[in-house]
Amino acid sequence: MKWRISEHQPGRRRFMRLLGRAIVFAGAALVSVGLMGRRGLAAAIPPLSETGYDWTKHRWGFGVDATRCIGCLRCVEACKIENGVAQDASHFRTWVERYVYLKGERKPLVDSQHDPGNIAASGSEKTYRFDNRYLDANIDKAFFVPKLCNQCEHPPCVQVCPVGATFRTPDGVVLIDHDYCIGCQYCVQACPYGVRLFNHEFGVTDKCTWCYHRIVRGLQPACVVACPVDARIFGDQNDPQSPISKFIRENRTRVLKPEMGTSPNVFYVGLDKEVM
Amino acid sequence: MEALFQATPFTGYVFPNETDIPWSLMIVIYPYITGLVAGAFTVATFYHVFGVTRFKPVARFALLTSLSFMIFVPVPLLLHLGHPERALNVMLTPHLTSAFAAFGFFAAFYVILVTLEIWFSYREDIVAWAQEGKGLRGRFYRALTLGSYEISATTRSYDAKWIKALAIVGIAGAHGLHGYVGFVFGSLKSREWWGSDLMPAIFLVSAIVSGISILIVLYLLISRFRQTPIDKTCLKGLAYMLWGFLIFAMVLEFLEFANIVYKGREGVETIMALVAGPIWFSVWVLQVGGSVAAFIILTYVIWRGTQDRQLIIGVLVSAVLMLIAVLAMRWNVVIGGQELSKTMHGLLYFYPPVLGREGLLATIIVFALPFGMLWVLTKLLPPWLPDPRHA
Numbered sequence: 083m084k085w086r087i088s089e090h091q092p093g094r095r096r097f098m099r100l101l102g103r104a105i106v107f108a109g110a111a112l113v114s115v116g117l118m119g120r121r122g123l124a125a126a127i128p129p130l131s132e133t134g135y136d137w138t139k140h141r142w143g144f145g146v147d148a149t150r151c152i153g154c155l156r157c158v159e160a161c162k163i164e165n166g167v168a169q170d171a172s173h174f175r176t177w178v179e180r181y182v183y184l185k186g187e188r189k190p191l192v193d194s195q196h197d198p199g200n201i202a203a204s205g206s207e208k209t210y211r212f213d214n215r216y217l218d219a220n221i222d223k224a225f226f227v228p229k230l231c232n233q234c235e236h237p238p239c240v241q242v243c244p245v246g247a248t249f250r251t252p253d254g255v256v257l258i259d260h261d262y263c264i265g266c267q268y269c270v271q272a273c274p275y276g277v278r279l280f281n282h283e284f285g286v287t288d289k290c291t292w293c294y295h296r297i298v299r300g301l302q303p304a305c306v307v308a309c310p311v312d313a314r315i316f317g318d319q320n321d322p323q324s325p326i327s328k329f330i331r332e333n334r335t336r337v338l339k340p341e342m343g344t345s346p347n348v349f350y351v352g353l354d355k356e357v358m
Numbered sequence: 359m360e361a362l363f364q365a366t367p368f369t370g371y372v373f374p375n376e377t378d379i380p381w382s383l384m385i386v387i388y389p390y391i392t393g394l395v396a397g398a399f400t401v402a403t404f405y406h407v408f409g410v411t412r413f414k415p416v417a418r419f420a421l422l423t424s425l426s427f428m429i430f431v432p433v434p435l436l437l438h439l440g441h442p443e444r445a446l447n448v449m450l451t452p453h454l455t456s457a458f459a460a461f462g463f464f465a466a467f468y469v470i471l472v473t474l475e476i477w478f479s480y481r482e483d484i485v486a487w488a489q490e491g492k493g494l495r496g497r498f499y500r501a502l503t504l505g506s507y508e509i510s511a512t513t514r515s516y517d518a519k520w521i522k523a524l525a526i527v528g529i530a531g532a533h534g535l536h537g538y539v540g541f542v543f544g545s546l547k548s549r550e551w552w553g554s555d556l557m558p559a560i561f562l563v564s565a566i567v568s569g570i571s572i573l574i575v576l577y578l579l580i581s582r583f584r585q586t587p588i589d590k591t592c593l594k595g596l597a598y599m600l601w602g603f604l605i606f607a608m609v610l611e612f613l614e615f616a617n618i619v620y621k622g623r624e625g626v627e628t629i630m631a632l633v634a635g636p637i638w639f640s641v642w643v644l645q646v647g648g649s650v651a652a653f654i655i656l657t658y659v660i661w662r663g664t665q666d667r668q669l670i671i672g673v674l675v676s677a678v679l680m681l682i683a684v685l686a687m688r689w690n691v692v693i694g695g696q697e698l699s700k701t702m703h704g705l706l707y708f709y710p711p712v713l714g715r716e717g718l719l720a721t722i723i724v725f726a727l728p729f730g731m732l733w734v735l736t737k738l739l740p741p742w743l744p745d746p747r748h749a
Contacts, residue, residue, distance in 0.1 A: 170365070171365065171374065171377075172363065172365045172374060172375065172377040172378045173374075173375060173378065174374050174375060177373075177374050179371075192370075192371035192701075192703065193371065194371070194373075194374050195374055196365070196372075196374040196377050229373075238546075238547065238548060240455075241455045241456065242455075242456050242457060242458065242546075243453050243456055244448045244452065244453055244456040244458040244459045244461070245444070245447040245448055245451055245452070245453055245459075246451060246453035262444070262447065263440070263441065263444075264439050264440065264441050264442075264444040264445060264447060264448065265439050265440015265441045265444075266435075266438070266439055266440075266458070267380035267381065267440075268456070268458055268542075270375075270380040271380055271381065271546055271548065271549065271696075272546055272548050273548060274547065274548040274700060275373070275700070276372075276373030276374075276375050276376050276700050276701075277373075277375065278375065279375045279378065280363075280378055280380060280440070282362035282363050282440075283362065284440075285439075285440025285441050286440055286441065287440075342547055342548070343547075358371075358700075358701040358702065358703060
């Protein structure tokens, strides 16, 4: 199955865009073939069988430094493009929450990309930004918290799947076999973090995979690459020199909802007690 | 893409993906229908196993009702699935840690069991119909005899033994099936409104209440259409049974809610906002109000020893109230649980669509199908005892 979601665009504009892409692609192909001979694009994205990837040799981990996040949402947009996630405000593999404590208030105000104010500010559900609602407010404390799949050691979503279509790989990522999923959404219910989503076009559930197709080829997840402030840290926990091992070693980290007994693998720095 | 789902409005903070509500009307109607199956079967077992002879007039009808609803239990599930054509994978490659993996086996086992139970309890009639029937009808009953026309003291005691044995297994089967539906919800730690140890018991007892209620309503309606006298002893028995299980259900539901409030864990204020907000009408008016009203009416009927017309009206009204109350309870659990955000800091407001695969119209049609099936079954296998006026 082709795993991409195409936007519906008006015929002529779509044709022009496709034509444009074709010209650019053809040009790029000519140039790269000319520059690199036989290697070209194929070398940049080798097929998995040729990488010699051994999933028993890795244990992937993810870190989030909430103190660094600026809420620019480049990660959200990168993720949507990289993984073909529905271009709307109800389906996210990763999203960013904004926590704001106004002066004198003990509870934070929280909003994210599905907030009507933020949708209005970005102009559509296909682009993402935080609005300026707090421009004139008297703020005590404010911060952003990026969210994504925690790839739990004990994933409740895997536990409840009636057909075993979702599973945890030996290198520690929870994946879905989209050709086997029956689309019952029991896993969506079971996830305490709300990271699972339903793909209405293909009738199956979907989730963040830490860009599994990229990491097994030695690349970083799209959101990590897109982050301009290094708020997202990714690496192999088996390698003591990897960014994630250093991040966990050098910081006091915590995980989300530890009381659920899920043993998450996304480690946070800079969370406040109200973060859910 | 727009028409594929409806973004659900919310207050407070909910996770973005939660605005696409995963389980809607079909999953409300699914435990409701399963509950009617279990409840109707319970009435039959009171006669077949516990020897409550006053239920004899409705015992076979109860079995037919149970089977009619059971046959359609998978329909709402199939309509809900994103890939219904892969549904059999649940039975071919069950993932045993899933609370849902055993559903297919449970359901298939139960359908076979009830079919056998019905066959044994009709065997004598089937033989009689096969001998007197002509044409297609006669051929149908002759096929149903499975080639055995013998009716004697030996076969009667053999049939009775099987009926009892199957009913005993059926008690475990029907109640297991529905308790298990409660477990599907109660075992989820991700949702505060569902993850309760009492959930399977509440589902089960309310199922029995709804099953008795639907039998009362159907029995009274059919008696009116057939212009046959209503067996008052039987009706009173059903009223007693409804009253007893209703008290049990109300106590359990109260304990459940009292536990949540008294423990007052993090986010309890959002739960209070839930029952005061999106589901206030279905909780306080339909579920609690209906149950209390039915309880008062039934208590009055039983206490005063009401007879005749008043008895019939009182029991009928209580049964209808309870059918609505239990449906409301399913809504409150299934929809209410999803309207309470996993953040425990926000609420969603779900409005069911009218059209579509999981819309209001489809749900009404799915719920009407078992009644059609029941009508066909009562034509093929008349469950009623001979009218005493003509006997």
